[in-house]
Amino acid sequence: MATNTKDILTNCLYFTANSLSRVITRMAEESFRPTGLSPSHVFLLMLAIENPGVGPKEMSDDLQLAPSTVTRFVDTLVSKGLLERKAAGKTVGLYPTPEGMELQPVITEAWQAFHHKYCDVLGETEGDALAVTLDTAARKLESAGYKLTCKCGRD
Amino acid sequence: MATNTKDILTNCLYFTANSLSRVITRMAEESFRPTGLSPSHVFLLMLAIENPGVGPKEMSDDLQLAPSTVTRFVDTLVSKGLLERKAAGKTVGLYPTPEGMELQPVITEAWQAFHHKYCDVLGETEGDALAVTLDTAARKLESAGYKLTCKCGRD
DNA sequence: TTTTATCATTTGTATGTACAAACATAAAAC
DNA sequence: GTTTTATGTTTGTACATACAAATGATAAAA
Secondary structure (H helix, E strand, O other), X not given: OOOOHHHHHHOXXXXXXXXXXXXXXHHHHHHHHHHOOOHHHHHHHHHHHHOOOEOHHHHHHHHOOOXXXXXXXXXXXXXXXXXXXXXXXXEEEEEEOHHHHHOHHHHHHHHHHHHHHHHHHHOHHHHHHHHHHHHHHHHHHHHOOOOOOOOOOOO | OOOOHHHHHHOOHHHHHHHHHHHHHHHHHHHHHHHOOOHHHHHHHHHHHHOOOEOHHHHHHHHOOOHHHHHHHHHHHHHOOOEEEEEEOOEEEEEXXXXXXXXXXXXXXXXXXXXHHXXXXXXXXXXXXXXXXXXXXXXXXXXXXXXXXXXXOOO
């Protein structure tokens, strides 16, 4: 069907997934600006608030980010005084500081604002359904061997 | 419904879109490895092959990348001897070199391999439908004011 | 014809993210 | 009880990508 590259592009999951990722990232950054943090940093902080003492490993599983990425994010949050590391032998426990805790209401509000913002455009049902669809697809692809830091057996 | 952050995460379009983007990027990089180029570089080269003399502006519209990003990609392709810039007054024309042209079959093959790879996991119908869904959603959000290099009026 | 405005492109700089290697500790094997 | 192995964390480095500012060049206005 598709005869030229432009048509192929819009039917290519790499291209469309990344286009969507870029536009939704712009929206999320705008919505989360009141927190002073990027969306991913916010997620990390929320997880630590809800689960004090959680380790980077668990974080990287939950957030589906590479462990080194989690380390960098934690560095940033620590330097902003929102998070604390407590070494415990091999592992590290992450704890929100009081300043980190104080951000919680701002974060919650930003999160809702973000949700409204994309639901205004996509429709609430469709927006939520899309998130579920993407989550399902991402998980399927991951279980098929495209996990993080995976040497991906073949070739 | 969602009571904790983990649940919220998997229902958050920022999170799910980026998770999918990361996993599909890993797959695409693997598939395109035989070309020696990253997937986005491949797209750019293909567009130049199909449309010799095309300018960076048009590229950035087609690829939905910032103009500066296109400049960097063109730099790379030029330095690899696959693409040539020809200045034409205010604009620049991009032309594939013979070496660039020679890559075409390898690229086509890699593209098909990539498509097969994710369709094997998601199903062909579902994989293709997903791409269309993502493209539609991304375009809706962009027309709603979340375009590249846009100051995004509000707030 | 000079000035000004507009638009395309590039450069400087910053951020998110990853991989591979280094480091550190705990568990297992001998 | 020392050596090996496995696992969690951080560091070095690199790439994709973006924004904002600088540059350059044509077109429009004076």
